[in-house]
Amino acid sequence: MMSKQISELESELAIVRGFYEADEKAFSESADPLADKIFYSSTKKRKQDLEKQLFLLKSERAHELLSLRLIGNQMAGSIKLRSLTKIVEPLNALLEQCAWKFWDKEGRADRIEETFSNLLDLRLAGIESGSTKLLILGNTSPDLTGDSALEEGLKNIFNVLASSNDEFSDSVHAIGIHACRSLSRLMDVMEKQNLAAEFSWGGPDRDYTWEGRPAEIVRIKSILDEIDEPHTETQTITGLIQMLSIRNRIEIYCPELEKKISLGYHRSLSKDVESLHLGDKKIFVIEKTTYSFKASSNKRDVYTLKSIKGEN
Incomplete structure (x- = not known):
């Protein structure tokens, strides 16, 4: 209800x-x-x-229940402890890293604070009787700004799982490269054990479900493994506000680059962004992250707003 x-x-x-x-x-x-x-x-x-x-x-809702159902010949209503450990470790890392990437202003998931992990309170609530469905609890209480780090992290995970090959760079940027590696390890465990999986979560806006058939697990793992370590550089540019979005994204036109740039931004910059108007000319400090793919020369640039300096 x-x-x-x-x-x-x-x-x-x-x-x-x-x-x-x-x-x-x-x-x-x-x-x-x-x-x-x-x-x-x-x-x-x-x-x-x-x-x-x-x-x-x-x-009031406070805690969220999500489930991971494992499907395979060896899964006859029970799961080996060794297999459980191999699955739970990267799953826990994935959930923590995605939530931290959303919450932390710098998004550095290589150094998650212990207090934050304790706040998420991720728990294996149980294994559903007669099946191999893992039930997981986590704290989705919002902070004072109304945002829930775990909730947003889960949405970003499902976005990655549902992404087409062309959309992967943007989706991976939202969860961070460390979460990307954890997700790859989780896919690797399931692939090696010949498992299929069903990941589901009753989100506040809708029900999220990912059906991880063997071919889909291989597809996602292959793309994740193709992504090389991203290169990040900070730039200062002048731009005109072209679009303001409610989804933590703005679009600017940069005369010196002669192109439009779509910028994501951390929630801590919301008040600064709310003060902007269409057509404003400002100086922006941005972070450009370039994702390269190992087996090809393809590259993808993703931009993040770091600060707004003022008018040019």
Whole structure:
């Protein structure tokens, strides 16, 4: 029941955020800003009220249940302890690293704080009787900004699992290269033990399910293993705001590069981004991450906003 309430509230909030974006654009471009400010302020208050309601509901839910069902000839209602250990270790690392990548401003999953791991409180809640379905609990309580690190990390994991070959770089960037390696190790264990898997989670917005047939496990592992260590560099550029998004992403046009750049940003920069208007010319400090593929010359650049310095 609570998941349905959260889902309905998130749907309403998505609509209101769309209105908020439209009103913000109208306000920034208006010839009569005093009139448009009334609509903008009203929509902003409604958005804030819904965000507060969503925060309270998610706080009540507190813990989340996800499951990993293992399918194979050796899985006859039980699982060997050695096999369980090999699966749980990379799975735990994957969940922690994805959640930390979302939560930490720098997203360095090579140094997850122990207090953060304790906060996630990941537990093997049990193995469903008569099957090999692992039941896992984790803390999805939101922080003071209304965000749940584990919840967002899980969404990003399912995005990777559902990604086409062309979408993989963007999806991997969202979880980080360390989580990418942990996911590859998990796929490797299942492949070597001739297992198929079903990974499911009843998220607040919808039910997430990944059907990991053997061929799909091989596909994902092959792509993950092809991704070389990414190269990251920091750049300072001047750009014009082309698009503001509610999904932690903005688009700018950079005259010196003569192209549009889509920038993801950490939630800690939300207030800075909210102060931007379409058409603003600003100086941006960005991080350019280049993903290379070992067996080909293909490369993919992904950009992250680090800070906004001000007007040029």
